Amino acid sequence: MNDNKNDYAPLALHVPEPPYRPGDTPDFSDFEIPAAGEVPMPPVDAPLAELSYLSHDIIRVLDDKGKAQGTWVKNIDDELLDKGLRAMMRTRAFDDRMQKAQRQGKTSFYMQCTGEEAIATAQRMALLDTDMHFPTYRQQGLLFAQDWPVDKMMNQIYSNVEDDLEGLQLPVLYSFKEAGYFTVSGNLATQYIQAVGWGMASAIKGDTNIAAAWIGDGATAEGDFHAAMVFAGVYQAPVILNVVDNRWAISTYHDIAGAGTATFAQRASGYGLAALRVDGNDWLAAYAASRWAAERARRGHGATFIEWVTYRAGAHSTSDDPSKYRPKEEHEAWPLGDPIDRLKKHLIVKKLWSEERHTQAEAQYADEMRSEAEKAEANGTLHQYDRPRPSSKSVFENVYKEMPEHLRRQRQEMGV
Amino acid sequence: MNDNKNDYAPLALHVPEPPYRPGDTPDFSDFEIPAAGEVPMPPVDAPLAELSYLSHDIIRVLDDKGKAQGTWVKNIDDELLDKGLRAMMRTRAFDDRMQKAQRQGKTSFYMQCTGEEAIATAQRMALLDTDMHFPTYRQQGLLFAQDWPVDKMMNQIYSNVEDDLEGLQLPVLYSFKEAGYFTVSGNLATQYIQAVGWGMASAIKGDTNIAAAWIGDGATAEGDFHAAMVFAGVYQAPVILNVVDNRWAISTYHDIAGAGTATFAQRASGYGLAALRVDGNDWLAAYAASRWAAERARRGHGATFIEWVTYRAGAHSTSDDPSKYRPKEEHEAWPLGDPIDRLKKHLIVKKLWSEERHTQAEAQYADEMRSEAEKAEANGTLHQYDRPRPSSKSVFENVYKEMPEHLRRQRQEMGV
Amino acid sequence: MFDDKTETKTMNMIEAIRDAHDVMMERDSNVVVFGEDVGYFGGVFRCTAGLQEKYGKSRAFDTPISENGIVGAAVGMAAYGLRPCVEVQFADYMFPAYDQITQEAARLRFRSKGQFTAPMTIRMPTGGGIFGGMTHSQSPEALFTHVAGLKTVIPCTPYDAKGLLISAIEDDDPVIFLEPKRLYNGPFDGHHDRPVVPWSKHPAGEVPVGYYNIPLGKAATIREGSDVTVLAYGTMRFVAEVAAEETGVDAEILDLRTLLPLDLEAIEQSVRKTGRCVIIHEATRTSGFGAELLSIVQESCFYHLEAPVMRVTGWDTPYPHAQEWEYFPGPKRVGEALKKVMEAA
């Protein structure tokens, strides 16, 4: 303790800043991107020690010319590719329509997943119907990957009389058990550990179902994320732990969640998990990585963490205006491109698709969503008080399996 | 999705087990321990990328013969060594005495730190008086390293009229602000993030004070640990983040906290923190690593995480019987030895100490603690209802700075 | 409660709780048990001792020290179809799990319109009387009763503990199961200076072997009386009994057993009969569960009340260590309230 305090300069708080703010010209030229195919695929039973390269390199399959490269994807059948592209396109068309509907005052709130369509659609197609996804509000792609009825989603968004959830829940916080789509929580991160519990249950029962947990970069700072990582590592739970790093959490840059000094995948390695970084705008990479992780889990080798490198192209939600905190051009400058464009190019290269068919399909899905929206709106929209609305009674139902006396009395007090 | 579910064998839950349970013969021969001096010391301003070897190797200084090896320790003056040994011996003598006092019914509860004395005593001596420690219940060594008055500790343990905390707090949950000893919480992990906040405050104010956070292996699973790691990494807070991995959390082996597949230091690397693993039973290593971390923080290079490799030699607390869940011989078999024995040997090798002086010192400290305990007991012990006791009034004080009306009324109701 | 032919065994509350686990794990392979130190060692209070050995590591196991992890994982398991019964080591340590309990488990059924449910039990030792200081003594029941979707149960005898825990595990909604730790080894009436009484000396220490249940939502009338209704639960039930005895006030004592859903009928009936009411609990007073009880009594029995309803509770301070008996609402304070409420108009 012979230090002399006066030797030291005053400390200062380090507060990370994003590289670009409104007014700046974004430039991602120093962003390191491995060439497509450069990062090899290990066997699913490889020991953890042999997987560490996967936590900093980025797994990529589609190159700039639209060709699939490397060991991650071998024989993907054409039908799947077509399905993938259509799922992404329909997701985007749906988002566009619902965004408009919110602007028109037909509901309270909406959240798009623009730019992130590859991740959820590909993962859903790589998993089985008996698996369970624990999505955030930005994984609607899971539903389009299985052609889930659009009207069910729209009725929920409009909180109308046909909404399965009877208007009780905020728009986009869907619950579709049959679709393997867990009831979405408005509280960030809580479902990450629940997904691990679900996977543990499958192992306890000796089943072969796996769970997929979803979270954003920002929400990884929550305690439930940590709990999930610890439990998944300790019990080698059959789960896929997805982090969608779209670089923004509302107005907050991902460096405030710690992305500035280590990758999320590196963090995951410290929990004894297999951890991949994947180009989230590359549908083939997304599919291949999800397949690998699913196979690894289902074969009893434990949990895989996947960091999806992507960018939130749109606003956080209809309540948000990103031009207030990031350059409008940032998305354009972002080097991993658009997931739909990239898969489209691949399909064109493979002669399975064309610009014309694409334009046609865009129009078709826009039409579909318009007419679906009209049908759903015929069931009512949120603020229409002169139309039949979801029942008031339902507020008292499902609080418990059986309604206790005090709720019965309150329902009476409400007069329904 | 063309997988056939029947291809897969039923999953099973993996529940880690400690290598040895009561009845087994513990054998740590495959426990890898680098030779003393083998792991080199980097400069405090080395980039993180150059520190990764420190998160799996174990920093050790004292070799089997009692010699100091390697680059971590150069000129430690003899006086410090002597002080370190005496601090450890007094810590142990105190623990012995208080353990007995609890057995004699003089208080409700006690917790020893046997086998872990090097860590806290060395770190306290490596830091400045103006720094703040956020200890758990097992860092009493911090107080002995600064010759903190023993009667203050004993009076707290006895909850008697001289207790600074007026009997309000559980034994060993001391609060000694003057000693840089933060009020200990009974809730695990909560203080880890508080320490980071304290360090951030120092940086915000442009001071040069640093904080030391303390936690056990088991408690690292709590959400507050994660929050602390994220905040420390993001804001490069001037803190030392200590994890005392004594291999047990009550009856639970550290593999249940995730120690089985990655080290805690590796986990810390994933948060963008400098992370060391240190032989916690090697006083010189403990001192050197703490100095390095303190210097790094105070020079503005951010937080350092230290994983202390050690073993909880005693019971978890006076409420615990470890023979129920681990072999009695496990501590003996544990390869890193006893911290007091090891520093003693070093001092003897350096001709600064002898077996005789050691025996003498042991007797002296046992005497000291006996007579201090007698003096403290003269102030009363917990269950003596026929003696003056801490005031009942104090229950209503310090709930708020000023007593609000409802508490004033309640105090009246109590009749004091 | 059970007829003469029922085979019984003398148990303390710990044994009764362990037995409830055993019965349910035997009957239903979906019942799984976990928590800190719960597996190999069988829990710091030994309430799960022997279960891992009997049912294997995948049905009874140790967890990381992460209360939010324990509850969060249980929610996921319950959604899968299991019936987790988890332990939080002390009620004081449930706070990190409070989000998972109140925002997740409690609302899973509601927000999914019954698609996903959380049939799970969260056990936790509660209350003071053991010199546990502020971090091993709290009574957080009101923090659960404020939350729609939870049921909150608090037994005070081995017999009730087993029957209620079985019901809790069988219940299809999340149940908070509070175990008054001072009662684990024997009934305790607050006379800390008298010899400890074991459960073997109390009739409710005779516990039926095998399966039985006590329905949630039903209070027990511990003592009939005509002067005043005492609403109590947990340790306070025994304090109420001894206070009635010592003061000679002819109190009707209700042990509520389930705080939510509450046995409104039993409360209303009794207060309408006696016209007076004393409510006792160990938790801090302000916004304690006593406030709700008082409100219910006032709302539904106003015209029957002959005196103000009184609350005897812990003080609005953290739970102190050395001053445990000044904090704990013992027979003296309860007795005074009984007398005072009888004196009133």
Added chain:
Amino acid sequence: MFDDKTETKTMNMIEAIRDAHDVMMERDSNVVVFGEDVGYFGGVFRCTAGLQEKYGKSRAFDTPISENGIVGAAVGMAAYGLRPCVEVQFADYMFPAYDQITQEAARLRFRSKGQFTAPMTIRMPTGGGIFGGMTHSQSPEALFTHVAGLKTVIPCTPYDAKGLLISAIEDDDPVIFLEPKRLYNGPFDGHHDRPVVPWSKHPAGEVPVGYYNIPLGKAATIREGSDVTVLAYGTMRFVAEVAAEETGVDAEILDLRTLLPLDLEAIEQSVRKTGRCVIIHEATRTSGFGAELLSIVQESCFYHLEAPVMRVTGWDTPYPHAQEWEYFPGPKRVGEALKKVMEAA
């Protein structure tokens, strides 16, 4: 409230809150402000807009999405000597921080006998009325009032918000500062089908420039009356006003402003005068803060009561989305209660 010479400015509640921050950051360099989206962007409700630009990144900054981290770090900073004023984005998201708030901040002074203290303010938007559904509408005040060591404040006008927030920041104990988000842009009386009224149309939208404070622990009498006392806070204060007007009941309306410590005197005085009392809040009924208010009124004014005290509250269910107005205790329900309490014996 302030004399004619005081310079004022028209502000909505957001601006008033921002201004309180500004005044305090200017006066005291120990005041620091942080939370999710609080720094560069200035908060999702804009309550901290411009502060980072004015006071720099080390005094107003963004944090990771970790409510326990935000509050835990604030506790450490407060112990160091700073006065953190932190934002939890919605009261619904305070649950992960509930441990740090109730077990740490609230008890730091007590458990260290005043060696360490936690002078900090935790702001959070509360309440419904904005179609936020169950995760953006909750009113958790009772979860704070049950905890010894916390103060709980809830303003309902720009004028009060600024004065109370300044007092909260200056207070040496941890203060929970609940901001009824439906009132940010204007007073709201529950008539959702009528045009929105801005604060510029309300006298309390005139806010003094610079420093002033409103002491914690003092209720405001919004309307004097002789028939019945209405205890309200937050949005409900405006509902009470319109309900009194519409029913013609001569209600005395108290805006409690601080829930803990409570203005016992004001409550007791008013109820003793009127002999009747209606309590209203948006939170779920069971174990809501209304239960405590009812209990206090009953305990201290029993012999003055001419009718049962009534509670009008949110239902004991999660807060629904589409059924917002069936849940929200609007003027109709409050008016009915006023009439009913007047009809009673």
